[in-house]
């Protein structure tokens with residue numbers, strides 16, 4: 001049975017493309033991207049998704065209340081019978097209705113080692129705090145800000161001469177690998193979310 005992934009983006013979509021590459025290279029067995037949705041018509045990732053033959057949809061956030069906007073997205077995802085929703089640089093908070101509709105089936109990637117540095121500008125927060133190590137996290141999405149159960153993390157060093165740009169670039173390389181690894185494990189095996197802990201029984 002195909003594991004159908006819906007991806008939500010707002011920007012350049014490099015994580016979305018990394019997932020698409022991983023699927024094309026057989027690194028996420030049995031998976032396909034059923035739909036890419038952007039809440040912004042000018043998101044760079046849209047064109048790149050379309051170029052590789054993925055179905056894309058713009059559901060503009062502008063002028064729509066969150067609940068109405070989310071209702072349209074939920075409908076589009078349900079029409080494609082999506083198994084997992086992946087947020088990939090999606091910049092709008094999800095409504096409680098959205099989280100309820102896909103509870104335990106929404107993933108996000110965040111450019112820090114959560115629970116450190118949730119929210120915007122995580123790489124800048126890490127630099128300003130002075131940590132020597134940061135990283136990236138794939139986690140399930142619940143009602144909290146970047147606070148849902150953690151699926152996978154990668155540690156990335158902070159260098160003395162790092163800028164937000166250099167650190168972000170180093171983290172991004174790991175994000176691309178981590179999202180694919182997390183999806184591979186979730187798609188392949190049974191898993192349970194027990195409290196905050198995600199226990200994956202990777203059958204592959």
Ligand code: GRF
Nearest residue numbers: 012013014015089109110111
């Ligand atoms: C990534 O750093 C991701 O961790 C964060 O937003 C950025 C999105 O980049 N949530 P992209 O659109 O996937 O290139």
